[in-house]
Amino acid sequence: MIQIQAPFTEEKVRGLKVGDMVEIxxxxxxxRDAVHKWLHEGNDPPVSFKDSIxxxxxxxxxxxxxxxxxxxxxxxxxxxxxxxxxxxxxxxxVRAVIGKGGMGEKTRLACQKFGCVYLHAVGGAAxxxxxxxxxxxxxxxxxxxxxxxxxxxxxxKNFPVVVTIDSHGNSLHKDIEAHSGKVLGELFTxxxxxxxxSK
Amino acid sequence: xxFNLTSKQQKQLQExxxxxxxxxxxxxxxxxxxxxxxxxxxxxxxxxxxxxLKIIQKNIELxxxxxxxxxxxxxxxxxxxxxxxxxxxxxxGKIIRKSVVAATKKGFLRQNSVDSLTGKNNGTNVGxxxxxxxxxxxxxxxxxxxxxxxxxxxxxxxxxxxxxDSRVGAGRDLAGVKKCILDAVQQAQGKGCGPGVLGVxxxxxxxxxxxxxxxxxxxxxxxxxxxxxxxxxxxxxxxxANELGIxxxxxxxxxxxxxxxxxxxxxVPASFFVSVSYMCWAYRRQGAQVSxxxxxxxxxx
Ligand code: SF4
Numbered sequence: 001m002i003q004i005q006a007p008f009t010e011e012k013v014r015g016l017k018v019g020d021m022v023e024i025x026x027x028x029x030x031x032r033d034a035v036h037k038w039l040h041e042g043n044d045p046p047v048s049f050k051d052s053i054x055x056x057x058x059x060x061x062x063x064x065x066x067x068x069x070x071x072x073x074x075x076x077x078x079x080x081x082x083x084x085x086x087x088x089x090x091x092x093x094v095r096a097v098i099g100k101g102g103m104g105e106k107t108r109l110a111c112q113k114f115g116c117v118y119l120h121a122v123g124g125a126a127x128x129x130x131x132x133x134x135x136x137x138x139x140x141x142x143x144x145x146x147x148x149x150x151x152x153x154x155x156x157k158n159f160p161v162v163v164t165i166d167s168h169g170n171s172l173h174k175d176i177e178a179h180s181g182k183v184l185g186e187l188f189t190x191x192x193x194x195x196x197x198s199k
Numbered sequence: 200x201x202f203n204l205t206s207k208q209q210k211q212l213q214e215x216x217x218x219x220x221x222x223x224x225x226x227x228x229x230x231x232x233x234x235x236x237x238x239x240x241x242x243x244x245x246x247x248x249x250x251x252l253k254i255i256q257k258n259i260e261l262x263x264x265x266x267x268x269x270x271x272x273x274x275x276x277x278x279x280x281x282x283x284x285x286x287x288x289x290x291x292g293k294i295i296r297k298s299v300v301a302a303t304k305k306g307f308l309r310q311n312s313v314d315s316l317t318g319k320n321n322g323t324n325v326g327x328x329x330x331x332x333x334x335x336x337x338x339x340x341x342x343x344x345x346x347x348x349x350x351x352x353x354x355x356x357x358x359x360x361x362x363x364d365s366r367v368g369a370g371r372d373l374a375g376v377k378k379c380i381l382d383a384v385q386q387a388q389g390k391g392c393g394p395g396v397l398g399v400x401x402x403x404x405x406x407x408x409x410x411x412x413x414x415x416x417x418x419x420x421x422x423x424x425x426x427x428x429x430x431x432x433x434x435x436x437x438x439x440a441n442e443l444g445i446x447x448x449x450x451x452x453x454x455x456x457x458x459x460x461x462x463x464x465x466x467v468p469a470s471f472f473v474s475v476s477y478m479c480w481a482y483r484r485q486g487a488q489v490s491x492x493x494x495x496x497x498x499x500x
Contacts, residue, residue, distance in 0.1 A: 172451070
């Protein structure tokens, strides 16, 4: 298990490789569809995203005794941000993206070129991930985007993820898809042969 | 003789439905927990698969302890209810909808029902087509209530095949069906929050096939299909799908699928569908026997 402290630097990010199991501590910003589209349109974030971590998450946040408390904070599907992510990594200097389900070629290439990583959280683990959030430090765009879509600035501790796209051009998603595709081909051949033999 | 529930009994019945929803959302049935633990044992030490399953295991325990949703996506709400035929079905439907609104207010369900044209969410989970209620009268004098909460991520990776299918090379026989099932798993990769469970229907039409494939999720993990050929197909599919190496969350590993449940429906001669629904690890299923006075008598899972 690798422990890594945010904010990230290019050096820290380049030191990570596909398959690493990592626990993150420090600040992350949530951002999902509305924020990505808005940043893609050329708007500047309300706070600098240089060397930052963006988390694809629409958290459930409640106000308890005047303080924001996160009650659920699992990742959402990342591919919806595929059209925007590469440009945002390049323009704003984002160093890591957390989400689930992986991302495509454009993002993989941007990670390689600009020094960024994709970190896969465990989908559905809303309670474990909410426990890893120590504090809500700030929120931006609450009026503009609404609660789940707003930019929540969260301080996390030992937030568990796996590196599935690194900054060296590797993608675990690509590898596993290719490997499973090959095995599937072999299984299909075996099924067809068995059928032919039983005739 | 009609059962006319007093308003107190109606309230009791509504509370029982809320409790079924709470328990379904916060606690996985033991047979599913056992399957997750079995997967955990299979994975190599210090592997990514083990890492993911350990987090999942911790999440299952935490949600139960805190009585909060296991996953923030509380999914589609699918009710399967048998009720005494003397009971008014219309009243029952109303009570169930009210219980859904109440459970949403309490945070057991996320506000999850969106108007497809306007994008608006009225925040109650009750709207056109939601929740899904299968209500069936029967001779017995009590209710059999079952609920499945099915997440959106895994719903998105389901698939329907019309055989013969040239892409997968599937003909109209069990060998073809098997190819469809394995193909669906490979297509899904980790996107359905695996390790998953498949509900499969051979035959039917496009709507009955999908609908019945979800009913397969009412079966317990360890049960055996009464039809010997389908029992064999289920076993083979689980074993072979786990050779694909996709693993928990698509991180790689041995546990790609925890189970496959297959049934067949008659079809018209022109059609031969295979409908595959994917259920994520957050396999939320519960059931209870409820008396005609509205009280929960016992849990089924
Ligand atoms: S697929 Fe299941 S576990 Fe994953 S986010 Fe959706 S409901 Fe949760």
